[in-house]
Amino acid sequence: DFDTRARFDTPxxxxxxxxxxxxxxxxxxxxxxxxxxxxxxxxAARAHAIELLERLGAxxxxxxxxxxxxxxxxxxxxxLARLGLALCERGFFDExxxxxxLLNERDIRLGQRSFSRTxxxxxxxESDLLARLDAIEGVRDRSAESLRRNELDPGAxxxxxxxxxxxxxxxxxxxxxxxxxxxxxxxVSTLLAYPDRVGKRRTKNGTDIVLSGxxxxxxxxxxxxxxxxxxxxxxxxxxxxxxxxxxxxxxEAEWLLExxxxxxxxxxxxxxxxxxxxxxxxxxxxxxxxxxxxxxATPSPxxxxxxxxxxxxxxxxxxxxxxxxxxxRRRVEFARTHGAKLEALDVEAAxxxxxxxxxxxxELRADxxxxxxxxxxxxxxxxxxxxxxxxxxxxxxxxxxxLDRPPWIESRLQDFFGALDGPRVGGQPLVLHxxxxxxxxxxxxxxxxxxxxxxxxxxxKELMRRYPRHSWPEDPRTAKPPEPRPPRR
Numbered sequence: 001d002f003d004t005r006a007r008f009d010t011p012x013x014x015x016x017x018x019x020x021x022x023x024x025x026x027x028x029x030x031x032x033x034x035x036x037x038x039x040x041x042x043x044a045a046r047a048h049a050i051e052l053l054e055r056l057g058a059x060x061x062x063x064x065x066x067x068x069x070x071x072x073x074x075x076x077x078x079x080l081a082r083l084g085l086a087l088c089e090r091g092f093f094d095e096x097x098x099x100x101x102l103l104n105e106r107d108i109r110l111g112q113r114s115f116s117r118t119x120x121x122x123x124x125x126e127s128d129l130l131a132r133l134d135a136i137e138g139v140r141d142r143s144a145e146s147l148r149r150n151e152l153d154p155g156a157x158x159x160x161x162x163x164x165x166x167x168x169x170x171x172x173x174x175x176x177x178x179x180x181x182x183x184x185x186x187x188v189s190t191l192l193a194y195p196d197r198v199g200k201r202r203t204k205n206g207t208d209i210v211l212s213g214x215x216x217x218x219x220x221x222x223x224x225x226x227x228x229x230x231x232x233x234x235x236x237x238x239x240x241x242x243x244x245x246x247x248x249x250x251x252e253a254e255w256l257l258e259x260x261x262x263x264x265x266x267x268x269x270x271x272x273x274x275x276x277x278x279x280x281x282x283x284x285x286x287x288x289x290x291x292x293x294x295x296x297a298t299p300s301p302x303x304x305x306x307x308x309x310x311x312x313x314x315x316x317x318x319x320x321x322x323x324x325x326x327x328x329r330r331r332v333e334f335a336r337t338h339g340a341k342l343e344a345l346d347v348e349a350a351x352x353x354x355x356x357x358x359x360x361x362x363e364l365r366a367d368x369x370x371x372x373x374x375x376x377x378x379x380x381x382x383x384x385x386x387x388x389x390x391x392x393x394x395x396x397x398x399x400x401x402x403l404d405r406p407p408w409i410e411s412r413l414q415d416f417f418g419a420l421d422g423p424r425v426g427g428q429p430l431v432l433h434x435x436x437x438x439x440x441x442x443x444x445x446x447x448x449x450x451x452x453x454x455x456x457x458x459x460x461k462e463l464m465r466r467y468p469r470h471s472w473p474e475d476p477r478t479a480k481p482p483e484p485r486p487p488r489r
Contacts, residue, residue: 013041018049019078026053026064027072055195055260056082074170076104076163079193084167086189088174092182095133097171099186101163102132103234107246108156109135110148125224127249129234130186136160188259190232190249195260197233198251200288209233209245212288217243225250230290256285264290270302272310276360277303297359304355311351311364319361324370330401331386332377338426340385342378350376390423390430392416394484399425406431406446413442413463414470417479422448437467452476 013021018041025033053059056078058068071081080100087096102108109132125131136157139147144154180188191198199209199217205227207219217236225231228250235247257264269280277297283290297303311318325347332345354372358364389396390409397409407425410433416422422432429446436442442459445451456476464472473479 011039013039014045016041017077018045019052022046022049023053023058023064023068023072023078026059026062027069031063052196053078055263056193058082070174075166076100080104083189083193084171085174086192087185088171089176090178090180090185090189091176092185093168093171093174095182095186096189097164097167098136098160099129099133100167101160102136103129104163105159106153106156108132108152108160110151110153123224124226126183126228127187127190128223128225128247129190129249130183131224132247133186187249187251188255190234191251191255192259194232194234194249195263196286197236198230198256198285198288199233199245199248200230200290201228204229210288212286214287215242217245219248220244220246222246223248253290256290260285268302270297270306272306275362277306277310279303299357299359301356303359304352307355307358307360307364308348308351311355311361311369312348318369319364320369320371322370325373327388327401328370328373328377328382330403331382331388333403334401334407334426335382335385338385338428340378340381342381345373345377347373385426387425390425392423393418393481397423399430408433408444410435410441412437412439413459415481416448417473417476417481420449420452420477422446436463437470 021041025035050059053068056067056071058065058071058078060068064072067082067085070085071078074081074084076084080103083103084096084100087093087099123131135150135152139150139152139157141147142154142157142161147154147157178185196213198212202208202210202216207221209217209219209231211217211233217233218239219225219231223245225248228248230251230253231248232251233243233245233248236243236245263285265284267282267284269282271278271280278294279297280292280294282292316322329345329347332342336342336344350373351369353376354367354369355364358367386401386407387399389398391397392411392415395411395415397411399407399409401407406428408431409423413434413436416432416434421429423430431444431446432448433441434443434445434451442463443451443455460472460474463470471479471482
């Protein structure tokens, strides 16, 4: 055991909740403290404490607020100070001090955090805090025997009353400024003290809870908060992957908007499903979805962007002629490099513009992008310098454009009989792929005249041997190309 222990104990400052420490330091230094720590606390713990103090209203722009000064004078955690002050501001001084004392001390209930095994499952209420308050306010006889008979811990009850008396003196100067019914006052005050612990049930009356700070928890069977959709997790303990909430308090969504409007936001999400864009809208409190809805999309910039992204992700299966789009892009680039004053064709930007009034693939198929793209450019000028086809005496050939090499055409060698030079585009000779009858190239050249002069004789001998039924004239310059065969019926 000794050998496996850490060399030193972890400093208490590295394990403690720093909320009270930071509140005190802000008061002492009138703002952010500049301390040469003997043992510096973890920065993450300090940042969490400062964020919580800001949410509790104890700090304003890093400095102690009037509320923070009031909280500083109370001998309890800032959370509980906020809870007690909120109840006193609503005129409930006795209840505020008692409830603060109840949460400051250990649970007054005996056994497994329930008043009785039968009542634990039968009770339904808005707050476990109210249930605890009812339990201790019903105490008339504080003798140990009487308390145990009522399933209460005598030591815990006595500690609560001592703390209550101490807090009563500290809360004595708080003025009532808010008029509110008691039950609502308790629920609202609990939210003000635990704004970072808001949760929502996954299912109606279920025990699984999604938390606003991320993660999830389960509500203990003994909790009376069995029906509220939104609640605050007041007391919880870590249990494996989640937490077990022993004490909770119901809240209303409207209170989040009323007291923490800066933490509530609307999120709009566009997604692609079933070949169309859907829009999801959610009202969020931190990471918690308060309300969500889904509807078909209407044209908008973010919808256009999502549709274009989904279409591009399909690759060759996009709802238009992908090869035609790529061919046009290459032709525009060729025309630009050969004298045309054209802008480079940004396919993604053009697609985004094309999707501006669309929400589905069906609409893209009805107005194909490859055809729309031709309306976005100076097609006549592109056709002049980079035509799609060139003509030989008896046939038209497709011109293939590449980004990293000159444009080219291919056809049977006999189709070039009678020509001294190959076709040109943009003032540049095309690369000729001269094919044998089996459609395989026997020569690749841009100099047809030179091929006739230097290479045709040797190529002719090989082709005559392999394809004797074809005509292989000695002088290809004066020979006529073969007539195209009529299509088979």
